[in-house]
Amino acid sequence: MQQPLSDVNQRISRISAHLQPPNLQIEESRNLERTNCRAKGAAPGFKVAILGAAGGIGQPLALLMKMNPLVSVLHLYDVVNTPGVTADISHMDTGAVVRGFLGQAQLEDALTGMDLVIIPAGVPRKPGMTRDDLFKINAGIVKTLCEGIAKCCPKAIVNVISNPVNSTVPIAAEVFKRAGTFDPKRLLGVTMLDVVRANTFVAEVLGLDPRDVDVPVVGGHAGVTILPLLSQVKPPCSFTAQEIDYLTDRIQNGGTEVVEAKAGAGSATLSMAYAAVKFADACLRGLRGDSGIVQCAFVASQVTELPFFATKVRLGRTGAEEIYPLGPLNEYERVGLEKAKNELAGSIEKGVSFIRK
Numbered sequence: 001m002q003q004p005l006s007d008v009n010q011r012i013s014r015i016s017a018h019l020q021p022p023n024l025q026i027e028e029s030r031n032l033e034r035t036n037c038r039a040k041g042a043a044p045g046f047k048v049a050i051l052g053a054a055g056g057i058g059q060p061l062a063l064l065m066k067m068n069p070l071v072s073v074l075h076l077y078d079v080v081n082t083p084g085v086t087a088d089i090s091h092m093d094t095g096a097v098v099r100g101f102l103g104q105a106q107l108e109d110a111l112t113g114m115d116l117v118i119i120p121a122g123v124p125r126k127p128g129m130t131r132d133d134l135f136k137i138n139a140g141i142v143k144t145l146c147e148g149i150a151k152c153c154p155k156a157i158v159n160v161i162s163n164p165v166n167s168t169v170p171i172a173a174e175v176f177k178r179a180g181t182f183d184p185k186r187l188l189g190v191t192m193l194d195v196v197r198a199n200t201f202v203a204e205v206l207g208l209d210p211r212d213v214d215v216p217v218v219g220g221h222a223g224v225t226i227l228p229l230l231s232q233v234k235p236p237c238s239f240t241a242q243e244i245d246y247l248t249d250r251i252q253n254g255g256t257e258v259v260e261a262k263a264g265a266g267s268a269t270l271s272m273a274y275a276a277v278k279f280a281d282a283c284l285r286g287l288r289g290d291s292g293i294v295q296c297a298f299v300a301s302q303v304t305e306l307p308f309f310a311t312k313v314r315l316g317r318t319g320a321e322e323i324y325p326l327g328p329l330n331e332y333e334r335v336g337l338e339k340a341k342n343e344l345a346g347s348i349e350k351g352v353s354f355i356r357k
């Protein structure tokens with residue numbers, strides 16, 4: 001049977017609308033239509049926003065989250081380039097509906113209704129810089145984004161990637177406290193890359209498959225605050241004193257190794273996107289109610305005298321539901337812990353006073 005001409009014309013005009021060059025206004029209205037259509041048939045899942053989605057981490061992170069079957073809606077927010085990234089990622093034939101948001105005026109729309117917000121927004125290091133050198137720019141960026149979260153999705157789980165994590169997480173906490181929305185279980189600094197690196201480097205030394213290795217990394221996410229607990233590696237193993245020095249130094253300086261290799265073109269992006277997705281997936285599985293989801297993260301904590309500390313946490317329906325103690329440390333790790341705490345104390349205080357000042 002022949003289709004009526006009006007149906008054919010409607011179809012052609014729908015297709016040609018899709019072929020217009022990316023333009024945010026067009027994207028916005030088309031996205032609304034598409035989302036409304038596709039959301040009906042979409043599998044139930046979680047709504048995830050990436051803030052800083054057009055960046056070196058943001059783009060591969062968006063790609064990998066679009067592939068995650070637990071994600072039903074993916075919001076990509078940045079101050080530049082989101083129309084292109086969104087158009088590109090939205091062609092992937094996976095379940096999540098993708099929408100792009102550009103600039104501060106669209107931040108609230110990007111955040112409304114989100115279950116998980118991942119923040120890789122901000123400037124990365126160049127050779128010779130410390131993570132703390134990024135504070136000046138990134139502190140303000142994280143503050144603004146967290147104000148949006150407090151207003152539009154105060155119950156969302158928040159994964160902070162932007163450096164210096166040791167200060168940006170306390171900044172986020174202070175913003176949420178001020179807004180009356182702070183729930184320590186829902187705010188997690190992402191230290192997963194330290195664990196990913198530790199698993200890789202330890203596996204190399206032991207001649208194992210990195211997927212079979214689990215190294216707890218505690219403390220924070222900068223230099224000596226990154227404390228791998230090599231005495232607690234699974235499977236149980238032992239190292240020579242020389243191996244311990246080599247591994248500790250390599251894990252603590254893994255970020256600098258990448259910054260120097262990239263020679264001014266930024267810091268870790270691909271391994272970070274992998275680590276961020278591994279962590280976000282654990283958060284989503286926790287939200288779904290899976291049991292036994294344990295990962296390291298930098299969270300509000302009473303494990304030490306410091307208000308924030310990275311340790312293993314159990315992720316559940318409400319975020320970091322249980323924070324595990326450090327476990328038995330050897331003398332080498334006890335010395336490392338004191339150094340880590342000394343540096344962390346200053347970085348945490350710097351973040352807190354940025355908001356309280």
Ligand SMILES: NC(=O)C1=CN([C@@H]2O[C@H](COP(=O)(O)OP(=O)(O)OC[C@H]3O[C@@H](n4cnc5c(N)ncnc54)[C@H](O)[C@@H]3O)[C@@H](O)[C@H]2O)C=CC1
Nearest residue numbers: 052054055056057078079121122123124161162163193272
């Ligand atoms: N936690 C961790 O383990 C790691 C953290 N990082 C940190 O992640 C951050 C991002 O790194 P890259 O993606 O390599 O940097 P990038 O410069 O490639 O991308 C950052 C993105 O943030 C966007 N942005 C800037 N201001 C913004 C704002 N106000 N709102 C939304 N987006 C904004 C930029 O437009 C850019 O697209 C850096 O601070 C870096 O140090 C990097 C690697 C590991």
Ligand SMILES: O=C([O-])CC(=O)C(=O)O
Nearest residue numbers: 125193254255256267268
């Ligand atoms: O080193 C940097 O600046 C980026 C980072 O946090 C990492 O790769 O661990």
